[in-house]
Every structure is written in C-alpha cells, then in structure tokens.
Amino acid sequence: MNAVLSTILKRLGLGIATLFVVSAIIFSSISMLPGDFSEAVLGQAATKETVTAFRKELGLDKPAPVRYFEWVGSVLQGDFGTSFSGRNASGQDRSRQVVDLVMPRLWNTLFLAGVTALIAVPLALFLGLTAALYRNTAYDRVVNAATLTTISTPEFFVAYILILFFASLWPVFPSLANIDASTALGERLYRVALPALTLTLVIVAHMMRMTRAAIINLLASPYIEMARLKGASRSEIILKHALPNAWAPIATVIAFNLAYLVVGVVVVEVVFVYPGIGQLMVDAVTSRDIPVVQACALIFAATYILLNLTADIIGIVTNPRLLHPR
Amino acid sequence: MTDNHEPNHDILLKMRDIRIDGFSDEQWHPIIKGVDLTLRRGEIMGLIGESGAGKSTLGKAAMGYTQPGCKLTGGSILFDGIDLAKASDREKRRLWGTRIAYVAQSAAASFNPAHRLIDQTVEAANRRGIRPDADSRTDAVELFRALQLPNPETIGSRYPHQVSGGQLQRVMTAMAMSPRPDLIIFDEPTTALDVTTQVEVLSAMRNIVEEFNTAAIYITHDLAVVAQMADFIKVLRYGEEVEQAPTRKMLTQPEEAYTKSLWSVRALEKPEVKGEDIVLSINHVDAAYGPVKVLHDVNISIPRGRTVAVVGESGSGKSTTARVITGLLPPSAGEVVFNGEPLPAALKDRSKDQLQKIQMIYQMADTAMNPRQTVEEIIGRPLEFYLGLTGKAREARVIKLLEMIELDDSFMDRLPSELSGGQKQRICIARALAANPEVIICDEVTSALDQIVQEGILQLLLRLQKQYNITYLFITHDIATVKAISDEIVVMLQGKVVEQGLKSEILAPPFPDYTELLLSSVPEMDPDWLTNLLADRNT
Amino acid sequence: MSEQPETYAAAAEVGAVRKRRTRLERFSLLMKSAPPSAWFGMIVVALYILVAIFADVIAPYGEAEIHPVPFAPWSDEFIFGTDQIGRDVLTRLIYGARNTMGIALATTFLSFLIGGGLGLVAAINRSWLDQGLSRFVDVLMAIPSLIFALMLLSIFGSTITSLILIIAVLDSTRVFRLTRSVAVNVAVMDYVEAARLRGEGLGWVMRREILPNIMPPLVAEFGLRFCFVFLTIAALSFLGVGIQPPTADWGSMVRANASLIQFAKYDMTAAITPLLPAAAIALLTVAVNFIVDWFLQKTSGLRE
Secondary structure, three states, X not given: OHHHHHHHHHHHHHHHHHHHHHHHHHHHHHHHOOOOHHHHHHOOOOOHHHHHHHHHHHOOOOOHHHHHXXXXXXXXXXXXXXXXXXXXXXXXXXXXXXXXXXHHHHHHHHHHHHHHHHHHHHHHHHHXXXXXXXXXXXXXXXXXXXXXXXXXXXXXXXXXXXXXXXHHHOOOOOOOOOOOOOOOHHHHHHHXXXXXXXXXXXXXXXXXXXXXXXXXXHHOOHHHHHHHHOOXXXXXXXXXXXXXXXXXXXXXXXXXXXXXXXXXHHHHHHHXXXXXXXXXXHHHHHOOOHHHXXXXXXHHHHHHHHHHHHHHHHHHHOOHHHHOOO | OHHHHOOOOOEEEEEEEEEEEEEEOOEEEEEEEEEEEEEEOOOEEEEEOOOOOOHHHHHHHOOOOOOOOEEEEEEEEEEOOEEOOOOOHHHHHHHEOOOEEEEOOOHHHHOOOOOOHHHHHHHHHHHOOOOOHHHHHHHHHHHHHHOOOOOOOOHHHOOHHHOOHHHHHHHHHHHHHOOOXXXXXXXXXXXXXXXXXXXXXXXXXXXXXXXXXXXXXEEEOOHHHHHHHOOEEEEEEOOEEEEEEEHHHHHHOOOOHHHHHHHHHHHOOOOOOOOOOEEEEEEEXXXXXOOEEEEEEEEEEEEOOOEEEEEOOOOOOHHHHHHHHHOOOOOOEEXXXXXXXXXXXXXXXXXXXXXHHEEEEOOOHHHHOOOOOOHHHHHHHHHHHHHOOOHHHHHHHHHHHXXXXXXXXHHOOOOHHHOOHHHHHHHHHHHHHHOOOOEEEEEOOOOOOOHHHHHHHHHHHHXXXXXXXXXXXXXXXXXXXXXXXXXXXXXXXXXXXXXXXEHHHHOOOOOOHHHHHHHHHOOOOOOOHHHHHHXXXXX | OOOOOOOOOHHHOOOOOOOOOOHHHHHHHHHHOOOHHHHHHHHHHHHHHHHHHOHHHHOOOOOOOEOOOOOOOOOOOOOOOEOOOOEEHHHHHHHHHHHHHHHHHHHHHHHHHHHHHHHHHHHHHOOHHHHHXXXXXXXXXXXXXXXXXXXXXXXXXXXXXXXXXXXXXXXXXXXXXXXXXXXXXXXXXXXXXXHHHHOOOHHHHHHHHHHHHHHHHHHHHHHHHHHHHHHHHHHHHXXXXXXXXXXXXXXXXXXXXXXXXXXXXXXXXXXHOOHHHHHHHHHHHHHHHHHHHHHHHHHHOOOO
C-alpha cells in the first residue's frame, strides 16, 4: 500500500502546486491592468483623492508579492474582496462583497451541472461501451456520425433549437431558467430542463466518443486476444478481462467531461438567463469587474484541477502495478 | 501429399488448402496461399520461415482464429473431425483454451495485469468444468514445479509484473497445459528471451509436452531452436510451403534450394588476423544512466583494419559502450582515445573531423533512415556535410557508393519504404562509407535480417574492410555472426568486460564460467544439442 | 554444405516494394477513395472559402449599411430580412464568413507557430527547457481556456488583435502537447540520432528530419484546432466579449436576433433568422470534422 500512498501524495502535492501557480497567474492579471483603470471604474469625474483611495484599497501601493500573499490569505478565509461595481466618482461606495455575489450562483451552477451529470454520464458510458463492442456495425456508424455532428455544433445552436421546438412551437418547458433561493426542487428541475438537456446532448457526444476510443484501445491489448484464445465469451472478456483495467481510462474520460461541463455552462447559462456563476463571470467581464472575474476564474480552475486529480487518483488505486509492488 | 496413405485414426489436425488474406494499403493481399498441414496426436511440428512468411498467421489459423485485419478465404481446418473453418464462434470457444491452447510470444503483454497468475492459469480449465477448482489449483502448482519455476507453491499468487520474462513464459506454458489440451500452438515463445534463459525455457517446454504426449505446432524463425523441439519441420516462404521433412532429414538432406540456403549461411568464417596498430581504445570507462551505473571500468582496444566483436546478453552494456564511443553518453570516468588523442567526452564538443572518422550502423535499418528522404538524399547528406560535395560531383559519388554496395543508380530516387530489408541495410552502410570513416560501429546490424541476406551483408562488410582498411566494432549477441566476421572478441557481462582476446583464444577451451554458459547456450543445428547440453550441465 | 544459394544479387531482392506514383496520381486515387461524408465536407469548405473571398461581390449591400426597417421580414429586397438595427442579414452572413473564418484561421496559424515551434524544440532538447515548458503548459491547461480567455479579455479589452493573441496563446498549449508527443516519438528514432552523430545542427534536425515525419498528425490537428478556435471565438462573440460591432460576425448575430425565436408560432422565418448564423457555424465545423475524420483514418493505419 505504501507505493499507492506515496504516489497519491505526490499527485496531491502536484495538484496543490498547480493550484498555487494558477492563483498567482490569476492574481497577477490585476497588475496588468492599464494605468487609467481606476478612472474607468470610478468614472471620468473621479477626484484625485478617490482615485488614490481606490488604488490603496486595491493595494496597488504595496509590492506585488506582499499583495499576492495577502490575497491568498483572505481567499483561504473565504474573502474574495469587494466588487468594483456600485462605486462612483464621488467616492460613494455601494459595492458588495464578492463572496455574497458568487456563492448563491455557485450553488445554482453546481445544481445544473449535477443534474446534467446524473443523466449524461451513465448514458454516455452505455453508448460508448456498446459502440465499442459493436464497432463497424450500422449502430456504431450512426452513433458516430450523430456525435461527430453534435460536437461540431456550438452549444448555443443546440440551445436555441431546443428553445424553438420545446419553448416556442410546443411550449412544454420555459425558455428562461430563472430560479432563486425560494424556488422549490420540483419547480427548479422543471425550469432547468432545457439547459440540462442542452448540456447533456453536448457532453454525451464528447464522452461517448472518448469512451469508445478508450475501450477499443483496451480491447487491442494482447491479453485480450489471449483471453479470446482461451475460449472466453464476449461478456467474460468485457467483465473479467477488460473492465478491471478500464477504470483508469474511464475515470479520465468522466473527469475530462465533467470539467468540460463546468466550462460549457457559461454559454448555456447566458442563453437561458440562468443565474449561475458562468453568467456572473460574463457580466463581470463585460463590466470589467476584476475581483469578481478573479473569483470566478479561481473557482473554475480549482474545480478543473480537482476533477483531474480525482481521475488520476482513481487510476492510481486501480493500478495493479502499484497495488502489488514487486 | 505424403500422408495420404497413412491411417487416419490418429490424425488430430488436418488443414487443407488454407488461404488467408490480410488488409493493408487499402486492399486485401494473400498472406497464406494454399497450405496443407497434417498433425497426428503427440507429434510436434516445427513451422519455420522468415519474417513475413505467414507462419504465425498459419499457426493461429490452426485454431480457426484469424487476427483482426485478416480473413480466411478458403480451405478446411479439421480438428478431430470438426471443421473450424465453418464452425461458429460458440463451437470454437468450446475448443479454445481446453482442447487447443496458445502460447504467445510476448508473455508480459499477454497476461492480464489485473489478475493473479494462478487465477489466469486455471481460468480455461475451470470455465469448462474439467475438474473442481481446488484440483485445478493443485494441478497448476504441479505444472509450475514440472516447469522448474522457483517457489511453485507461491509463484501463482503473484501478479504478472512481479515475475521475470522467462518465468512468465513458463507460466504461460502451464496455463496452456492446465486443461490438458490435445494441441498447443507455440508462437515464437522464446524469441524475446536471452540465450541463457532460452535454454531453460526450451527444456521445460519440451519436457512437459513429452510428459503429457501433447501435439504441438512450434513456430519460430530460429532453425537451431526448432531442431531441438520438433519431430518434423515445415518451411514456409511468402505464404507457401517450401518443404516438409522429419527434423534429422531436413537438417542433413534439405531438398529445395531455399532450404539449403538457410542452412549454408553458418559456413562463413573469416580467418583471424592479429592487429598491432591501435586506432581506438576505451580506457577505464565508467558510465551511468542517471543514478544507475551501467559500465564498470571497461577497457577495450581496437586494432586498425580489424574487427572486434563485442558479445553479451541484453543489459551487458555492449550498446552503452557504443554510446560512450560516439559521445552520446559521456562517461563518468575514463576516456576514449582515437588515433592517440583523447576524444572530447560529449558529442557537441567534438570536431566535424572527429565525427567524420567514426561512423555508426544500426540494427534496425528501418528506423535508421528518414522515411521521407530518398536514397540520394540519405547517402548524399554526409558527402555534402563533411566533404562539401554538391551537384554533379555529389551525384557521381552517390552512384559510386551505390556500386560499392552492389546496387546501382536506379535506386537513387527510391524511398526507404521501397527497399527490401537487406537493401536498406546496404544503404545505411553506404551512408557510413560516404564519410570516409576509419572506424564503423556496427550495432547488431544483421540480427533483424533474414539468414540469406545476413550472409550477403557480412560478405560486403568484409570486402569493404579489405579494400578500404576500415575498422569495425561489431556489437552482437549471435555467436555465428561473431565467428563469421571477427578477429578479436570482447565478452561483456553486467557492464564489465569478462574476456578479451583473439577469436581463436576466446572460442577455444578452457572458458571462464560465463563465456562457457554463453557459448553453450547458443542453440546448435543438431537435434541432440539440447539433450546433450542438459546432460552435460547435470553432471 | 558447400553449396551456395543459386544466384544472389542484392539489387534483385524484393522487399515490400510499393508502386511509385506521381503526386497527381496519388491525389486522384485519394479522391476516389473518399467517402461521401468527406466529399460533403470538402464541398462545404470550398463553398465557404469562395464566399469569404468574394464577399464584396456576392453581398447585396455594404457590411454595415443600415436600412430604415429593423427586424424586417424575409422579402425579395432583404432575402433573410434585417437585424435589430436594420442591417441586411444575408449581407452580414456573407461578411461574417470572411471575418469569423479569417480571424479563426489567423489564430490557428499563430497558435501552431508558437505551440508547434516550442513543441519541436522541447522534443529535441529534452532537458531543463523541455521540463520548464511542459510544466508551464500543464499549469496553463489547468485553467479552462474559455474561462482564461474571458479573464484576459476583461483585462486587455475585446479588440480583434487581443482576441487573436489571447486565444492563439491559450490554444498553443494543446498544439505544444501534441507536437511534443509526436515529435518525441520521432526524435528517438535512429535516423535522428544518426543526424546528431553526423554533427547536424538543431535547425536541420527540426526541419529536415523531424518535421516531415510528423506532418500527418499535425495537419489533422490543424483541422481540429481550427474548429475549436472557431467555436471559441463564436462563443465569445455570442457572449458579447469577442468580435465587436460593427464588424459582422456569426456569434454576435445569433445573440442579437435571438429574441425572434419566441415568435416562431406567428412567423417561422423570423424564428429561423437567428439560427442561420448558428447553422453556418455548425455546418463549417461539421464539414471540417468530416474531412479530418477521414484523413485520420487514412493516415493512422487503424483498421478496426
């Protein structure tokens, strides 16, 4: 077990280091702001005093490394700073804490992504597995062409087609997925139906193709041919010989696609005006509300890193070479 | 057919007019062109042929199996009265692993990494319920013992990556034997092993097949190996049968010209000449890959115009020695002296002149030539690079070089993919010659080639040596090649030089232990060699 | 065993000698073997390129020409109607082909220049430079590229130059990975070692020994990366932070006219209008993917 443990620890260390560097990149982006930025935020009429005060608040008067560690320290305590919006030239400040803006929306996004994953992951694994097993049949070709078309299509195209049919022509679902904290679960599910369906279509296509490729790759191993020549039936080959070696590639496929899902929500949230973190980020980018952008970017990156880390750890704990060292 | 008159009751396998096509280059090509094969119970057939002869494809077809990308287009495969060519998958699966078993070339890749060895060994027998699981496991331990595996009681509980290649190959034989099949297909089972390991595996396999009177098809390209195993031998070439005969008759009185050519190669032997003028010497060299030390105080002197052969098994450090000489791996201690002057340790510190004088030829001519360059570009580049030849002068010199290697100017525009294996290696020789070198390092240059082509290459190298007084450092594991070409021999083991001397001294008794083991392990073209060797070693 | 094999000449050896064909012959053979999907892809791509090149000739109106009636219905005058401020939709679609494709193409080229070049150097060098670049790319890839692009655009602003630069740099990480991994496989080949032993410089080894042998996967990747870049730019424009008006662009056209979809019950053509640019995007990426798919099957040698 020691080999497994040390490999996991190494991988964890790498994950933390990556997160650290990523946070540094995200942080240093604020230093790249053009000089006139304070004016852009506060307006042309800003007085010298308000500008200086604002710069001081941003900590632009301190050296960058100091600011970075202060920032990391407060982020670790859940403090992402204060939003840029709501300020004006006179120095009046009605801005809100970034955390208060981000948190409720983060839960909404996780809800949407979770609902999608629950449908998409099993469906994609099933389609990918069957396409790999019955490869080069008509079934395989149809599934292949359909998924190739889907992955080539922008998310918003899929979204608007669904809206056209299921919200406009036959209004079964709402085209606006506006929910808030008071919305009941059943109502929530009803409202996120179209965004979740859009995401499902996109994710299933990607994931099914990757699953198919991973399984076909596995089935080309000499030990699978050996199993055939030992008289194993098709189901035995899959369950007994391929599956125990398939966890690592399958975990990688799932993690990759969940990570993709997290990013894919941005566009879909905007189409359906869903109050998630993606839409928040796009709004913040448009209004150049840097603290909010930073917070969102950090959350997205952390999710991404965490998912890949999980996949790698699943790969490690199912690797017989590590489980049973020489 | 010779077997028409024999009684049929003990015929186990009867293949008639087998035709198999393979898919490549966007179309189907015949791989097996109508081969017949008959095997009786308890008989061992050796199936030999060079790469691409179709022997492996035919061997698998004996099970009614064709690889992905191949298809059976004609013929019948009667196994104990069942036509496997027409049988359904379900019928074939009932035979596979129980009545017909398969032993693959790469044991490391053919075991499932996720399961213990014993579970994989008893899998096929258990599936068909041949005997209770507990009995199968006891039996497997007995098989491990019979195959002389270390710790037979516990080795089964290990995972494939935990045991060595030679042991894995024997476990695979146990796996094949577990359901007591009527027929085992051995598909080059010892090709990936070192010679000293090969002897152990061969004897273990032979004993167990004899003990259970199992019929077998033994596929290999090594004539000496097949001579130890088979009752009779079938020679394949280009997917057709060349000749079939009992082993002893095949070895002494081959009929077909092609078969004779396979045998005759071993006749080549260069008379040794002692050399005094040392052109290249390796003095007290240590070398390491990272923390792993692979060369320990290596000393080799190479006389001008002679051939020094470096022999040893994989991991003995013979290729590393070549890397040190070329500067690819700077030594951690010691030096390489060329024409009386020490060479800079690293490649990048050497002058163009120093680089020019030491050239290298590789084992795999396929990967030694850029597949996107024509023969003219390949040979012409060193001419341009070292000698500054361009245009007509370069072209003329390329043609001259092609003539020196017994090819002509029609090859100028060809790409490597349009050459045969021997031609490729010749082009590599021409590329080395183009630099006007004093020393050429030959790294296993003939071991990837068919026998008859090997002979041609060796003769060419000898002729060039005589004409241009070139010095060869010849790295090889093949004793026949050593005999053919060398003046002096260096024996290496685990990064150390065990022995160095003239060919006649090294290849004559008394031998140090390792040289003895190495030399005696090289299979000879004598059906009794293995039997005698084992008897010798036991006394 | 004194007998020698009958006659033996090296030149007479037959290997797997392939028939040599001229470029033209090989091209026509290739075309003959193309499946319908690839044909479809090639025709679509050719049409798009023609439209992009001759946009000025084909388009009925000027790129930013504003007509009095916004959201005009489909008619002879405005084949696909007009948009929210009265610009001809067909005209915008045609110019959009030029702008969106042009920007995506420039970005992809730049990303291959950066990623491909560094990937090759890293593959040959294999030392601290390779380590450094690879770790750096790992970190960059740990941030989802759409998110990273959004963040950078918020800082540098949405100009076409910054759009091209940002996406090219972010995308070059993937090109770097691929180039490095295929080039490493080639760099360990004996012919590369032979070139180094000969004393050849880095430039020769890169250009003459490695690059020609990694072209097929790079060409396929170019197609895939183009699609990805194209979709990213379309998504950013759709989100309002990509290509800015008045430059015609398919992504922002979708967003601008999206509200028309709710009138599907009353006027189907109006509802289709915002879907036209989206369909144009989808059609192009599907077409390129079909070609790449075929190309990959041709060159990978995978039979199953």
